[in-house]
Amino acid sequence: MGSYTLGEIASSLHGRVRGDAGRRVTGIQPLDQAGPDDLSFVAQARYRRAASESRAAALIAGDPGLLPGRNLIVVENPYAALASAMGLFFAPERPAAGISPQAVIGEGAVLGEDVSIGPFAVVGPRCSLGACAALLPGVVLGDGVRIGADSVLHPGVVVYPRSVVGSRVTIHAGSVIGSDGFGYAEEGASRAKIPQVGNVVIGDDVEIGACVTIDRATFGSTIIGAGSKIDNLVQVGHNVVIGEGSILVAQSGIAGSTRLGRSVILAGQSGAAGHLSLGDRSVVGAKSAVLQDIPPGAFVVGHPAVDHRSWKREQAALRRLPDLLRRVARLERSAPGRGGRGASRAGRRATGPG
Numbered sequence: 001m002g003s004y005t006l007g008e009i010a011s012s013l014h015g016r017v018r019g020d021a022g023r024r025v026t027g028i029q030p031l032d033q034a035g036p037d038d039l040s041f042v043a044q045a046r047y048r049r050a051a052s053e054s055r056a057a058a059l060i061a062g063d064p065g066l067l068p069g070r071n072l073i074v075v076e077n078p079y080a081a082l083a084s085a086m087g088l089f090f091a092p093e094r095p096a097a098g099i100s101p102q103a104v105i106g107e108g109a110v111l112g113e114d115v116s117i118g119p120f121a122v123v124g125p126r127c128s129l130g131a132c133a134a135l136l137p138g139v140v141l142g143d144g145v146r147i148g149a150d151s152v153l154h155p156g157v158v159v160y161p162r163s164v165v166g167s168r169v170t171i172h173a174g175s176v177i178g179s180d181g182f183g184y185a186e187e188g189a190s191r192a193k194i195p196q197v198g199n200v201v202i203g204d205d206v207e208i209g210a211c212v213t214i215d216r217a218t219f220g221s222t223i224i225g226a227g228s229k230i231d232n233l234v235q236v237g238h239n240v241v242i243g244e245g246s247i248l249v250a251q252s253g254i255a256g257s258t259r260l261g262r263s264v265i266l267a268g269q270s271g272a273a274g275h276l277s278l279g280d281r282s283v284v285g286a287k288s289a290v291l292q293d294i295p296p297g298a299f300v301v302g303h304p305a306v307d308h309r310s311w312k313r314e315q316a317a318l319r320r321l322p323d324l325l326r327r328v329a330r331l332e333r334s335a336p337g338r339g340g341r342g343a344s345r346a347g348r349r350a351t352g353p354g
Contacts, residue, residue, distance in 0.1 A: 002026075004088060006058050009039065010073045012088065013081045018064060019071030025057050028082075028089055039085065042066065043078035060085065094152070095134045103135075112149065130167060142178070148204065160216060166204035166226065174211045177202070181215040181222075181238025181256060194218060196238060203227070203244065209234065215256075225262070243280065252284075261296060270305075285311075 007021035025039045031047065034040040034056035041060035042051040051059055051067060058071035062078045075081040097114040099105070105117070106125035115129045118137035123129070127141050130149030135141070139153045142160045147153070148167030157171050160178030171177065183194035198217025202208075203226030212230055215238040216222055222236065225244035230236075234248045237256035242248070245263040252266040255273050260266075261280035272278060272290040279296030288305040301311040 002089070006039075006071060006073060009085055009088065013060070013073060013075050013084055015060075015073045015075035015081060017058075017071070018074055019058065023057055023071055026089075028086055029056070031056065039073075041078050041082045041085075043082075094132075095136065097132070100137075106143070118155075124161065154210075160200075162199040163216065164199065164201045166202055166206065168204055169202055169206045169208070171208045172210040172212075172232070175208055176213045177208075178216040179213060181218055183218055183238060183256070198222065198239070200224070206230070209250070212236075215240075218256075231268075237274065249286075 003024050003026040005021060006017045006019070006023050006025065010017045010021070026037045027039070029035070029038040029040055031040050031042065031050045031054040034054050036055055036057055038056050039058050039060065040054055040056035042048065043062065048066065058073060059067070060073045060075060060078050060081050062075060064072065064074045066072060073081070095116040095118065097116050099115070099117045100119040100121070102119040103117045103121045103123070105123045106127065108126045109123045110128040112129050112131035112133060114132045116134040117123065118135060118139070120137055121135045121139045123135070123141050124143040124145060126144045127146070129147045130151070132150045133147045134152045136153060136155045138155045140158045141147070144162045145159045146164045148165060148169065150167055151165055151169040153171045154173040156174045158176045159165065163178040165177070178200045181196040183196060184191040185194055196216055196218050198220050200214050200216050201221045202224045205227045206224055206229070208230045209232035211232055212234045214222060214224065214236040217239040220239065222239055223241045225242050225246060227245045228242055228247070230248045231250040233251050235253040236242070237254055239257040240254045241259045243260050243262035243264060246260050247265045249266060249268040251269045253271040254260070257274050258272050258276045258278070260278045261282065263281045264278050265283045266272070267284060267286040269286055270284045270288045272284070276290060277293045278290065279294060279298065281297050282294050283299045284290055284305060285299070285301035285308065288301050289303040290300065291304040294300055294305070299308045300306060301308045
């Protein structure tokens with residue numbers, strides 16, 4: 001961790017300093033933990049009070065009018081700027097190059113320059129690792145797996161045979177790439193397993209969280225597009241195709257043979273049934289279930305998932321339902337012929353006095 005002036009940081013973030021460009025900072029901390037030598041950030045108006053109370057030397061912010069008198073680094077996108085600034089202070093740690101004597105290297109494996117293979121890692125026959133690829137302890141690669149340059153597989157990752165992992169890919173602990181797709185054919189009273197003979201292909205610059213499972217294809221490939229980001233505890237079924245730059249949030253799931261376009265977002269605990277198409281830039285809200293194709297740019301919510309505007313109207317109507325039921329009950333009690341007060345008055349008018 002080094003130290004930088006605000007001017008140096010602003011230059012690297014393509015921002016500008018409002019205040020003392022020569023002020024030096026040594027780290028980045030949250031608003032409530034930052035000290036007088038730290039940089040912090042504020043991206044939303046609701047944190048304005050916390051920002052005013054923070055002891056930080058300066059703030060990364062998108063609003064140049066925020067907190068007059070405080071040092072600011074003004075940028076267009078505070079979150080993206082924060083990510084870049086953190087790279088200045090916290091260089092990513094990579095394991096040292098070398099092969100542990102406790103690792104197992106299969107026959108015919110091809111290892112690039114400066115690879116790192118940790119204790120109890122297993123590299124199957126005919127695997128290939130690109131330059132600077134890293135397998136941390138306990139990683140298992142099946143026969144013929146290909147891992148691209150600068151990729152990092154964390155402890156306990158298992159990659160089944162013939163799978164392909166691109167360059168600069170990160171796969172976190174406990175994830176399984178290429179396990180059998182969930183395919184069975186009914187045969188009388190039993191279910192016969194359909195052989196899963198395809199593979200998984202992961203594009204460049206993908207990050208996969210912990211305990212993710214990606215099934216290999218029945219035939220062909222299950223494909224994770226370049227630049228996609230997959231959170232922890234996500235399930236991707238066989239023959240799924242995920243377009244470039246898509247985001248799958250924790251506990252989401254995709255059934256077999258469904259295709260996601262580019263930059264699709266599945267929020268937490270959402271899912272899509274099989275053999276569907278989700279268009280480019282579509283968004284599926286949290287806990288929602290997609291049961292039919294959705295067009296490009298759609299934002300759907302609910303179970304089954306519908307356009308978010310329709311869902312909001314339905315929820316608003318549902319909240320009014322108890323009051324509506326009470327009003328209907330009162331009308332029924334007062335209606336003629338139903339034994340209520342209205343019926344009694346109507347009877348008296350019909351028979352007249354005496």
